[in-house]
Amino acid sequence: MTKLAETITERRRQTRNSIYQYMFFSDTPHSKQEIASDLSLSMPTVHQNLTELIEAGLVRRDGTQQSTGGRRAMRLTIAENAHFAIGISVTETGLRFLAANLRMQEIAYKRTQGLPINEIDDLGRLLADELEKFLDEFGLNRNKLLGVGIAIPAVINVERNEIALAPTLHLKDISLDKITKYLPYSYYISNDATSGGYAEWFTQTAQSCMAYLFLEIGVGGAVLLNGAPYEGQNRRSGEFGHMCVEPNGLPCKCGKRGCLEAYCSTARISDNLGITLEDFFEGLELQNPVYGALWQDVLQHLAIGINNIRMALDCDVVLGGYLTQFIEPYLPEIRRLAAALNTFENKADYIRLCRYPMRASMLGVALHFIREFMENI
Ligand SMILES: [Zn+2]
Known part of the structure; x- marks a missing residue:
């Protein structure tokens, strides 16, 4: 070349x-x-x-x-393989690495096994070492690497170069250098839900406005307006997980009650029951009455959250995160429940499922470098 x-x-x-x-x-x-x-x-x-x-x-x-x-x-x-970018996802259970080529096709993926992140002394060292292992393991050519994106479930304060708050990682007010100081490549850090929303938004044919509701252990989101994420005054826009959907309702990890996350987190239908998501949805299909009642409550609160987003922003609401792998059969019910709450519409076709249920945040954060490359040729 x-x-x-x-x-x-x-x-x-x-x-x-x-x-x-x-x-x-x-x-x-x-x-x-x-x-x-x-x-x-x-x-x-x-x-x-x-x-x-x-x-x-x-x-x-x-x-x-x-x-x-x-x-x-x-x-x-x-030439889609002329370059690639890496997206790393930091979650409470470990690190995930993804390499994507210029067409955003995944060319390598790996997750570290069983590493509770809050028990790691030097997260930066671990991340840099695991990244090198990942590059070696898949024979990825470092000369073609555009940069390394890191998606993290945190409110990030760019001016102060800090993670302001990451409840699921038990981190507060820590310097981003702790994560990036050993990286010898260009890097970029972003909130995981914002990154996921960005991947979904960028790959839509018509890149209009969109709200992205991210459904995993943590519930979050992103608002994409006219070509870019709308971050808000404190970079907390799209924190849909902490909208109140039930005053004095279930306790949330953030310390308040009744948040959407308390109702629609994947933990509620897996970890809290001591089962996997697969177990839950299998049981649901076999008409387990306990699962049925619980799921109906999840959907009802999800519909409240979605309708509130629609009322505030009047744009499509795209459901993302790994819960959406299981949601398709229930999409008509979600639409029905949301439409029933809506003052202006009797259909809720504005609710859509995402294109990348599994690895959107990694793709989205890698996309930062792919887009930069594409725009600067
Ligand atoms: Zn909350």
């Missing part, structure tokens, strides 16, 4: 970038003619830029197109 010339004028760089972005956002490969016509550029301009991009190893010929007779037009697409 050769490097792209950096001495070109800004105008030429913008043209090259528009061609690259056009291919980046296309699911199918394109011919030079299509690119020239769709971007209103001359054929010599397109040809010259594509030659540079191909020589730099960033665009490749795509051999999958069938000939329809006549002269076969060469079709081109981005």
